[in-house]
Amino acid sequence: MVCFYLGCSFGFEGKLKKAGVPVRNVEQGRNVSMYRTAVPCVPAGVFSCPLVVTMRPIPAELLDAAAEVTHLNPLAHGAPIHIGDPALLGIQDLSRPEYGEPVELQPGDVTVFWACGVTAIEAILSSKPSLAFSHSPGCMFLTDLPDSAPSSPVSPPSDSVDPLATNLSPELTPLSFLVSHNPLFYSLASQKAVVTIRQLETIIGEDPGQRGIKALFVQDELLRSCLALSHSSSVAITTGFPTHYMHSPPDETDGPPGAIAMATMLLSLGKKVTMITDKRALEMNKAIIDEAVRKGVLKTEIPLVTFEDSGPDSALHFLCHHGDPRKPRYDHLVAIERSGRAEDGNYYNMRAVNIKHLVDPIDDLFIIAKDIAGISTTGIGDGGNELGMGKLKERVKSLMPNGSLIACVVPADYAITAGVSNWGGYAVACGLYLLHTCPSHQRYLKKGLGLEHTHPQEQLQDWTNNLPSVDKEESILSTLVRFGIRSGKTAHLAMEVDGLTFHPTHSDIITQLVEVTAGSAAHKP
Incomplete structure (x- = not known):
C-alpha cells in the first residue's frame, strides 16, 4: 500500500494571522467551511469529481495580504481560486457546507475560496474503489515540516524553469482587483x-x-x-x-x-x-x-x-x-x-x-x-x-x-x-x-x-x-x-x-x- 499526504489550507492559517488577516473559523471556534462546487476537476484515470473548496471570510481591505500569504504556501494549496459570489462556483447556500461547519461573515468581509484536500474524498466516492483510506475533514496529519515555502526561492537555471519556483517569485505575487459588483467578483493578477x-x-x-x-x-x-x-x-x-x-x-x-x-x-x-x-x-x-x-x-x-x-x-x-x-x-x-x-x-x-x-x-x-x-x-x-x-x-x-x-x-x-x-x-x-x-x-x-x-x-x-x-x-x-x-x-x-x-x-x-x-x-x- 502507498500512502499520500495531501497539503491542507490549515497550513497557512498561522501565516494569515501573522499578516494581520483574521481567521474567522478560528475566532468562532469552528471547523472551516468546505463546499462541493460545480467545477469539474481534471479527470485522472478512473478518478473524476467536482472540486471541493474551503471558504474563509476576509475583510475587503486585506484581500491582497491574504492572496500574497497563501500564494507563498503552494503545498497548502496556494493562492485563492475564487473571490466573491459563491454562486459563481455553484455554491447556493453558505450556511450548509458539505463538510465542516458554517462560518459567519463579519461586516466588510468578502468570501474567499481555496482548493481543498477533501476533493480527494469526492474522488474516492465517485470512483468507488473496493478499499480506500482517507482523513476526516478538518483532521490533519501534523508533521515537523515548516508551514510555508521560502519567501524568496532561489531562481532555477534559465534552461530548466521550475513552474512552482517561478510562480513564487515576488514579481508574480498576486494582487486582487474588484471586477464586478453584480455579481460580486474579484480577480487576481x-x-x-x-x-x-x-x-x-x-x-x-x-x-x-x-x-x-x-x-x-x-x-x-x-x-x-x-x-x-x-x-x-x-x-x-x-x-x-x-x-x-x-x-x-x-x-x-x-x-x-x-x-x-x-x-x-x-x-x-x-x-x-x-x-x-x-x-x-x-x-x-x-x-x-x-x-x-x-x-x-x-x-x-x-x-x-x-x-x-x-x-x-x-x-x-x-x-x-x-x-x-x-x-x-x-x-x-x-x-x-x-x-x-x-x-x-x-x-x-x-x-x-x-x-x-x-x-x-x-x-x-x-x-x-x-x-x-x-x-x-x-x-x-x-x-x-x-x-x-x-x-x-x-x-x-x-x-x-x-x-x-x-x-x-x-x-x-x-x-x-x-x-x-x-x-x-x-x-x-x-x-x-x-x-x-x-x-x-x-x-x-x-x-x-x-x-x-x-x-x-x-x-x-x-x-x-x-x-x-x-x-x-x-x-x-x-x-x-x-x-x-x-x-x-x-x-x-x-x-x-x-x-x-x-x-x-x-x-x-x-x-x-x-x-x-x-x-x-x-x-x-
Whole structure:
C-alpha cells in the first residue's frame, strides 16, 4: 500500500494571522467551511469529481495580504481560486457546507475560496474503489515540516524553469482587483502584469492632439476592463462616430481599427465576438470586416448585427435570450469611439453639432446592462462625448471644451481614456495577452485546475500573431480611407486619425505598446 499526504489550507492559517488577516473559523471556534462546487476537476484515470473548496471570510481591505500569504504556501494549496459570489462556483447556500461547519461573515468581509484536500474524498466516492483510506475533514496529519515555502526561492537555471519556483517569485505575487459588483467578483493578477498594464495605460495617455484627455484619466480602468474581458466568454463590440455629417460616409477613422484589434485578440483567446453597428453603416462595415479578414488583420469573420429601438423591452431582448435576464447572450459590452448620448438626449461631435439623425440607440444596451447580473461594460474614448464616458461626466462637463453640452451621460463600468481611442483598443489587446501569459492570473482563471503554467507553443504563437502591429494597423487604416472614411479632426481623406498622421505618431504608439508587452510577457514564444 502507498500512502499520500495531501497539503491542507490549515497550513497557512498561522501565516494569515501573522499578516494581520483574521481567521474567522478560528475566532468562532469552528471547523472551516468546505463546499462541493460545480467545477469539474481534471479527470485522472478512473478518478473524476467536482472540486471541493474551503471558504474563509476576509475583510475587503486585506484581500491582497491574504492572496500574497497563501500564494507563498503552494503545498497548502496556494493562492485563492475564487473571490466573491459563491454562486459563481455553484455554491447556493453558505450556511450548509458539505463538510465542516458554517462560518459567519463579519461586516466588510468578502468570501474567499481555496482548493481543498477533501476533493480527494469526492474522488474516492465517485470512483468507488473496493478499499480506500482517507482523513476526516478538518483532521490533519501534523508533521515537523515548516508551514510555508521560502519567501524568496532561489531562481532555477534559465534552461530548466521550475513552474512552482517561478510562480513564487515576488514579481508574480498576486494582487486582487474588484471586477464586478453584480455579481460580486474579484480577480487576481501578478504584480508584474499589473505594472506592465499600467505602463500601457501611460503610453495611451499621451496627448499629441492636445485635447486635454489627461484630465479624465482614472488609473487601472484599463486593467479592470482587461480582467473582466479575460473572464468573459461572449463579447459585443460597438464603434462608429459619424462626426462628418456633411460627407458620405460620415464616419471617422478612429474606432474601427481599435475595435478590430480587440476583436482579433479576443477571438485568439477563444472568446465569441459580435460587432454591433448602425443600420445605415451595416453594408460598409460588413465590407470592412471582410477586407480585414482577407488581409489577415482580423483573425476570422465575426457576426455583424444592428440594434433598433422597437419597444420598451427591445434592449433586454437583444441582450438576453427570450428577454430573460438570467440568460444573457453577452457577458461584456465594449464601446470604442462610439457616439454617446448627452444629457438632452442628443448626440454631439466635439464641435457641438447634433448628429442624432445618424446614430442608432445602442446606448440603451449599456443602460439596461446595468441591471443584468453578469454583464460588464467598457467605454473607450478620447473626448468625453463617447458612449461609456458617462462614468466621468462631471469631469467632462467641467474640464473639456463644450463639455456641459456634449458630455455623454451613459456610463460604463470601466472608462478607458486615451489620446486617440484606437490606442485604447490596442492597449486592451495587449493587456489581454499579458493576462493570458501571467501564471498567477491563469491559475485563478482556471480555478487552480490543470497545467496552468504552460501553454502549447502554437497557442502562444497564435496569441502573439494576433497582437496589434504597425503593418496591420496601417493596412486597416488604408482600407478605411479607400471606403471614404475620413480623419476625425480634419476630415482629410488621408492616412491619419484625429488629425495625426499614421507615421510617425500612431506607428510610434503601436511600437511602444507591443515592445512593452513582448518585453514583459511571462512566456515568450
